[in-house]
Amino acid sequence: MVDSNAADSTRERIVRAAKAEFAQHGIAGARVNRIAEAARTSKERVYSYFRSKEALYAFVVGQELAAMAEATRMDPADLPGYAGRLFDYYTDNPENFRLLSWGRLEAGTERRDPDGPIAHVLRGKVGQIRDAQAAGRLDPSWEPLDAIALVGQIAATWVSQPELAASGSADGFDVAARRAARGRAGRRLVPAPGRDEPEDR
């Protein structure tokens, strides 16, 4: 491990280049040579920071998940609002969704590791939801994991079905209309008590 400022900036360039490479080609398809070239460094240097391509992918994903959580902040008392922020985040950062999707397809058991970072984050969210349900700030009839899963799906409606987005209309993809539909779906599914019920259905 080298840790001068110049070295840190090489590392940052590697991480940035890796993110673009993985989003485009996936894990198996990514080439460490191309990452090194885009980061203006050598393959050996990449391996001095990250022991393998898979370790580099795991690092990039962890960083992105943290950035996404920070940008979207789950509020269990307002899940439709959270779904809206996720929708906007995916719309603004389609590469992020691609980055995660490759891992879902390619990674085997590691992403299902009950002690791994993803499981840890999920347990935190489940706890937040249970607390909000106990405090009467969220419909208690949803299993917390179902609520998280459904909100995630609604938010990803368009990024995960690109063939639907593309077939939209001759005018192209209307983000505002899709966001409105997503919002309506969120309010129907997981209404924020005292806020959403009257306006829908």
Place this chain on the structure above:
Amino acid sequence: MVDSNAADSTRERIVRAAKAEFAQHGIAGARVNRIAEAARTSKERVYSYFRSKEALYAFVVGQELAAMAEATRMDPADLPGYAGRLFDYYTDNPENFRLLSWGRLEAGTERRDPDGPIAHVLRGKVGQIRDAQAAGRLDPSWEPLDAIALVGQIAATWVSQPELAASGSADGFDVAARRAARGRAGRRLVPAPGRDEPEDR
């Protein structure tokens, strides 16, 4: 093109082997050599039936989409029921979902071809939904494409977020509970008029 019975069965073995190979490795990761080996034939023979790996993928996906449409039958007057059949289909055929997902990530513009088979199928579904809305058999306030997209998302909730399914509980993944949650979500989002309103919300 060879068309004796023996040749047809070689072709069928190729298609079956290709489906498994693409579901596992995606388009870029698939190896025609491995497909030929699994189908007990030669690479040259594979190329005598399909001009390229991409053409073979497109054929397999077309076949799977047709099988899925046949098995799940969209009924625009009962979208929650349709979402349930899709959910069951994905649960029973997780490889099918993987097969389609690779194409969504890897394929570029071809899946967005406004004259392609996917766009054609979608236009058919949009027409069915508009007709049902005009006949009062479906809530007319949803844009047809939003309804299709949301129903698809709800149905794919668990197959597309494997990390959530895995973190479920110590008892493992409870399909019946997940199916119930999916059904409830479907009835909230796109109720079948005169059937679903009273029981939910």
